[in-house]
Amino acid sequence: MLSRIIALVIKELLAILRDGKSRMVLIGPPLIQLIVFGYAASFDLNHVPFAVYDQDQSIASRNLVADFAGSPVFQQVAELHSPERIKALIDSRQVEMVLSIDPRFTRDLLSHKPAPVQVIVDGRNSNTALLILGYANSIISKASTAWAAEHGGRAPPAQIDPRALFNPNLNSHWFIIPGIVALLVQVVTLLVVGLSVAREREAGTFDQILVTPLRPFDILLGKSIPGLIIGLVEGTVIILATVYWFGVPLLGGLLQLYIGLILFVVSVTGIGLMISSIASTQQQALLGAFLFMVPSIILSGFATPIANMPALVQDLTLINPMRYALVVIRRCFLEQPSFSSLVPQYTAMAVLALLSLAAAGWLFRKRAV
Incomplete structure (x- = not known):
């Protein structure tokens, strides 16, 4: 069974990497967004x-x-x-x-x-x-x-002696650019996974996969692992660019960072498979992915604090995996968090990953019948 899943994973990776349009989705948009957000997005004022x-x-x-x-x-x-x-x-x-x-x-x-x-x-x-x-x-x-x-006048009765922890210069790029890691990983993973099953249906090859010895669970696993691999590779490239190109310090441990990144990618993969299982064409899958991404980014705390949102909206953010990923990634960049302090975020993303993968499996079996 393992060899069949590995064969399906290799087939998916080759289908993505050999297609020029798919390669552009993996390279072009993340690179453009990293440059745009990295240089243009700032809360600082100049001139x-x-x-x-x-x-x-x-x-x-x-x-x-x-x-x-x-x-x-x-x-x-x-x-x-x-x-x-x-x-x-x-x-x-x-x-x-x-x-x-x-x-x-x-x-x-x-x-x-x-x-x-x-x-x-x-x-x-x-x-x-x-x-x-x-x-x-x-x-x-x-x-x-x-x-x-x-x-020789009277000095002000009280004077402010400012001191900023974790970000001494109050550089807003140190807050924004680590958040871009989660944003771009979500975009790439969601598009790759969301288009996988829809691409097979549109090309007419999905029925051929169903008549193979692979079970629906095996097909689901084979479709999700390529997205997981690509999401982690994309995240690693963006982390390297954040540290060595934009000069944002990475103070926390890589282990804590990558545990959070893996759990985040798995949860996004489950959501992408849900979208892909429902969609009949790649266009529908693409629209479904963007329909999820925009509210996800707004409700994640990427630009505006969640504490400033209405109570009902704050409750909605609890089912958004990007909310927890941003906490882990930003803390790992600017702090030195212990593993135990990140357990609540890890647990929330693990629960969301299990729920999304279970829902994707149920939808997949229902559509495969």
Whole structure:
């Protein structure tokens, strides 16, 4: 029996690797997505265009403007002499922030009073606006502390001494790119496995497989192992690119990482076989795969925290294997997790893998009759 399954696995691998379109699915999309996400996807802000409305025109106000202009986050593009242009510049998206300095700025500083500085931001993208306000507040706080130290003023009563664990520079790529490992492994595995049975049905060779000595379980196993192998190879390539190309540190153990990766690939393989067993054509299988992938990515915590989602949606994420894979992969990259601390994620993915494979087997036998 083992030799028959191995023969079917080899046949599946040859069918995938010999077909030019299948090879493109394995190489092209993952490579493009890795480059796009790796370089384009970022929560960091750089070169935010801003305008200055300096009503004080003093050395202190110019120093504050210089602090903003000298920051890698901000880029001054305009200097205003009246408030009328502020709304027009923000409406046209020429600037995302306007720094308005009160005419009493220097006088209030010298008299040790709060010196008003207004920061006007484009609130159409609330996340970006909050980030801009955070950066602006940091620059103004540092300038205020420096002024107090230089002129003998009273220092702020409390000062923030920031320290970030696991990601000292708060580089968002260290959070996003490890998540791409799970995302691309899911995409490739789901497409390879999802198209396997549908391709046989479309080509008219599925009935020939059914009349062989192979049992339905053997056929199911032979169809799933190639997807498992390809998913693990694809995951290894992306992990190497993450570490050696993008420079994201891999602090955790490879054993913990690959146990999670194997369980994740097995659970995705079961889902892919369910889709493939239901679909009659490759087009149906492709649509079914994408129908699953989009909600899976959104409900995984890849970009938005699961804790911020409504309670009902949070419950739905419990049946999403990518949710648990992201926790394992990100922790293995940025932390040094023990095996025991990852057992809840391993257990959840193992249960989902068993359920999806059992459901795929039932659907396969039902369609094979």
